[in-house]
Amino acid sequence: MAQLLDAAASVFCKVGYTAASTNAIAREAGVSPGTLYQFFPNKEAIAVELGERLTHGMREAVGQVLDEANTALPLAEMMDAVIDPLIEFNxxxxxxxxxxxxxxVPGRIVEAHDALHAALLARVEVVIAHYAPGLPAEDRVRTAQMAFALFKAGLELVLAHEGAEREAYVAEVKASLYRYLAPIAEAGAGAESVPH
Structure with missing residues (x-):
């Protein structure tokens, strides 16, 4: 089953979910389509199983990096402790x-992703509240959403490169997030609102 899921992951990455077929997945796994059908009735079932495993893995990764020990670190060190493992997972x-x-993509995958996204945003809000306790709640929500959007945009660039160029993009992601969050943390440490 793991071999089939690995093959499906490879095929989905190469051609996308829509263009992928069970025959292509079986071929990538080096098995007959009949063998694949012993484990999964169709492409959707493969995607759902793969999606559940990925969501579980990401939930564990997020729980490990957005913990109290990391949020007690200075902002720059916290970002290293959080961003590096999340990028590595991706x-x-x-x-x-x-x-x-x-x-x-099957609705169950989208629903699981949306739930994970909401949980991650809530956790990012808690982290921002730690660094900027005076930041009003509506600003904290907006800041969490913006920081998450910056991370996701940077992540796509990171994944599109390899080697030294990938590392350079990782550094850019961290620098962008730090430059965005540091002034907010400084302003939010007091009762004043962040200037826009």
């Missing part, structure tokens, strides 16, 4: 973006 699992960006 680099090791590029199929997660392929599944999320598919136009006809």
């Amino acid at each position: 680099c090791q699992n590029p199929v997660s973006l392929a599944l999320i960006h598919g136009s006809d």
Whole structure:
């Protein structure tokens, strides 16, 4: 089953979910389509199983990095402790973006992704509240959404490159987020609102 899921991940990354077929997945796994059908009735079932495993893995990764120990660090160190493992997870699992960006991806995958996204945003809000306790709630929500959007945009660039160029984009993601969050943390440490 793991071999089939790995093959499906490879095929989804190469051609996208929509263009993938069970025959292509079986071929990538080096098995007959009949063998594939012993484990999965169709492409959707494969995607759902893969999506559930990825969501579980990402939920664990987020729980480990957005913990109290990391949020007690200075902002720049916290960002290293959080961003590096999240980028590493996504680099090791590029199929997660392929599944999320598919136009006809099974609804269960989209629902699980949306729930994970909401949980992650809530956790980012808690982290921002730690660094900027005086920041009004509506600003904290907006800041969390913007920081998350910056991370996701940067992540796509990171995944599109390899080697030294990938590392350079990782540094850019961190620098962009730090330059965005540091003034907010400074202003939010007091009772004043962040100037726009």
